[in-house]
Amino acid sequence: MSPGKVLELSAILIADDDLVFLHTLATSLRKKGFIPITADTIGKATALQQKHRPASAVVDLKIGSESGLRLIPLLLNVNPNIDIIVLTGYASIATAVSAIKLGARDYLCKPVDTLQILSALNISKLAADHESCTVIPQNRMPVYQLEWEYLQKVLLEHNGNISAAARSLGMHRRTLQRKLNKRSGSR
Structure with missing residues (x-):
């Protein structure tokens, strides 16, 4: 970590090109006392990571026409201890394995809610304050x-x-x- 850069423990980077989801998750995290940092491209996410130094990141598997998996090593390069969760609406074992091998903490299927994300990030201060969330079962993938x-x-x-x-x-x-x-x- 370069001098003058402080790791922001309550900041969570959200990288997703679905602007409705991006803003909904950011609003929910803000209400729970976190500082959401939002990006709708890989370039913006990398720049914001370097500027704000969040301890956690939520990355969509597909950001625009690019693979969100490309972002994992870029984030880890800036902060090797960042906790990264990969979200996808198109889950597969192959991409889950790739995400974990690249350094993601977890891989979650959309639809997902804020409590599931925080639980996957192992942010336990919220788990005690809120009732557990219902997991929506996923249908088979086409x-x-x-x-x-x-x-x-x-x-x-x-x-x-x-x-x-x-x-x-x-x-x-x-x-x-x-x-x-x-x-x-x-x-």
């Missing part, structure tokens, strides 16, 4: 979502190199690009 998650995992394994990922998958580069663009546009 095949196209599973495919998209797998494509994201392979792309991440090849550091975002579409040509290398396509070769690994045994498909043409343009086919992979089309599948990635089609899924990102339907969200």
Whole structure:
């Protein structure tokens, strides 16, 4: 940590391109005494992390057209002790494993509420003050979502190199690009 930078224990970085969710979660955290720091892009999240030094982060799996998993090492580079939770509406075992291997504390499926997030971040001061939340059971994931998650995992394994990922998958580069663009546009 550089001189003059203080770790903000009550600050929580939220990186999500869903602006309604972003503002709803920020409002809920603010009401519970936390300082939400919001970003709707990976670049903004990285800059805010360096400026505010939050102890925790909530990162969406897909931020714009980018994988939120890319943000995990960037956040850990600034603060190796940051607690990171990855949220997704498109859960898969492959991305959960990738998130944890990259350094995330937990991986939660949307819909999720503030108490579930705080519990996953192991912020226990709230757990005693509020009744436990109800977990909404998740339905089975459609095949196209599973495919998209797998494509994201392979792309991440090849550091975002579409040509290398396509070769690994045994498909043409343009086919992979089309599948990635089609899924990102339907969200």
